[in-house]
Amino acid sequence: MNLLIIGVGHHARRIYIPCLINGVVDNIYGLDLLQEKEVIDNYINKNNYSIKMYYIDEDSNLNKLKKDSLKIIDSIVEDNDIDCVIISTDPLTHYKYAKWALEKGFHILMDKPTTSERNVSSNLRQAKKLIFDYNKLAKIYIKAKKKKHIVFSLMSQRRYHPLYKIMREKVVEVFSETNCPITSIQTSHSDGQWRTPNEIIDLEYHGYNLGYGKCSHSGYHSMDIINWLISSTESVSKKITGVEVFTSFLRPSDFLHQINYSDYSKIFPDFNKINKYSDKDFLNRTRKFGEIDAFSNITFMSGKDVQTLASMNLIHNGFSQRGWLSSLDKDLYKGNGRVRQEQYIIEQGPFQSISLITYQSQEICEKAEDLFSMGKEFHIELHVFRNSNLFSNWKTHETFNMRDYSEMKLSGKSRGHQEDARHSGVMDFIDAIKNNKDTISDFLDHKRGTVLLSAIYQSAIKRISSKNALVKIDF
Numbered sequence: 001m002n003l004l005i006i007g008v009g010h011h012a013r014r015i016y017i018p019c020l021i022n023g024v025v026d027n028i029y030g031l032d033l034l035q036e037k038e039v040i041d042n043y044i045n046k047n048n049y050s051i052k053m054y055y056i057d058e059d060s061n062l063n064k065l066k067k068d069s070l071k072i073i074d075s076i077v078e079d080n081d082i083d084c085v086i087i088s089t090d091p092l093t094h095y096k097y098a099k100w101a102l103e104k105g106f107h108i109l110m111d112k113p114t115t116s117e118r119n120v121s122s123n124l125r126q127a128k129k130l131i132f133d134y135n136k137l138a139k140i141y142i143k144a145k146k147k148k149h150i151v152f153s154l155m156s157q158r159r160y161h162p163l164y165k166i167m168r169e170k171v172v173e174v175f176s177e178t179n180c181p182i183t184s185i186q187t188s189h190s191d192g193q194w195r196t197p198n199e200i201i202d203l204e205y206h207g208y209n210l211g212y213g214k215c216s217h218s219g220y221h222s223m224d225i226i227n228w229l230i231s232s233t234e235s236v237s238k239k240i241t242g243v244e245v246f247t248s249f250l251r252p253s254d255f256l257h258q259i260n261y262s263d264y265s266k267i268f269p270d271f272n273k274i275n276k277y278s279d280k281d282f283l284n285r286t287r288k289f290g291e292i293d294a295f296s297n298i299t300f301m302s303g304k305d306v307q308t309l310a311s312m313n314l315i316h317n318g319f320s321q322r323g324w325l326s327s328l329d330k331d332l333y334k335g336n337g338r339v340r341q342e343q344y345i346i347e348q349g350p351f352q353s354i355s356l357i358t359y360q361s362q363e364i365c366e367k368a369e370d371l372f373s374m375g376k377e378f379h380i381e382l383h384v385f386r387n388s389n390l391f392s393n394w395k396t397h398e399t400f401n402m403r404d405y406s407e408m409k410l411s412g413k414s415r416g417h418q419e420d421a422r423h424s425g426v427m428d429f430i431d432a433i434k435n436n437k438d439t440i441s442d443f444l445d446h447k448r449g450t451v452l453l454s455a456i457y458q459s460a461i462k463r464i465s466s467k468n469a470l471v472k473i474d475f
Contacts, residue, residue, distance in 0.1 A: 007089035091116035119211030127457035190318030213290030372403035
């Protein structure tokens, strides 16, 4: 099995290469942009990896590959007998690489979300295009699958996480006993990612300056898990048929109001020396930038009836351990004081309540201590409460902690329970190819996630346009 990684950036270097380098596949090849050559070559040489790299001059603004790029890529796959690809690029280029790979008949593992568009956070047409592009890729995928076995998986690692899997199993157990679906979900995800005005404008990797933000970054995971959970409690008579969404975004201009230049100057004495943009310049440059935070109220409808109520709070601007103004590390997505805090609260009528919480107080714990307790690096726990007066065989309260499930598969800034789950996602992809089956995170299972992502953007755009921000879409 010969694999081509398209996009050897921070995520591929943190997850995909460490997962695959030790003989999981026969040969690994890499493809990236010419301007990334020095960084990537240094990384490969430093680690003594046997990865042959190729570089192209490609335009992320184009929805299809340039002719020159296409010729180079086609020659790469022919010369090296490539049969599977990992697409780990900016979401803006997911569509064109996925379309090319599907038409070649390759197996694909792609980063989330399915696609994104420039200015999707402010342009209604671009927001709707997310669904259009998903449907086109799904059509090509279905057609390709009829010819031969093809795997197309999306890296939504929470589906592979042991505690998330237990959470879903518990929901299914109660549904099978009571026929009661999930009646409400509350979820919150904070990246703890504090970025300065300079970084908001200049940084592209998991940034805002391409016209999308939190929802197309880690926010998609919350959308996916909500859909993954509610789909497990559907039946013929209790089928989700539509979704209603109302969303508010916190945008860069709002963020500058919350922590303004005067505040920065008091917190960081050197701020005025380092800051490159005036407040007026900042506001002008960021008018069409992507969202920093996104709060959504979501109603899942079954016909004319409400089946599940949900609230989803997606936060970049949350508790952080960043205590410095400048960072020498170019990867500001990890290793810059970022800490994750996440929770799910699920109600299943009068029968069950589930709480999943993961609260970090620091990103990496250097000392030998209990990494799984509250606030520590690997903290995540699941609490399940059940109506034991109604069903005497049910336990009133069960607790599950990550210390009983952690496998510590990766190291450095790649370690952690979410990173272990990503490793499982990669192995599931390889196993599906070898054993002629689908993955847990098949592309066709992400239509609802894409629809929800589009609806959230549409609602936020209508809100700032002083239009009715309630968006209703068939599901």
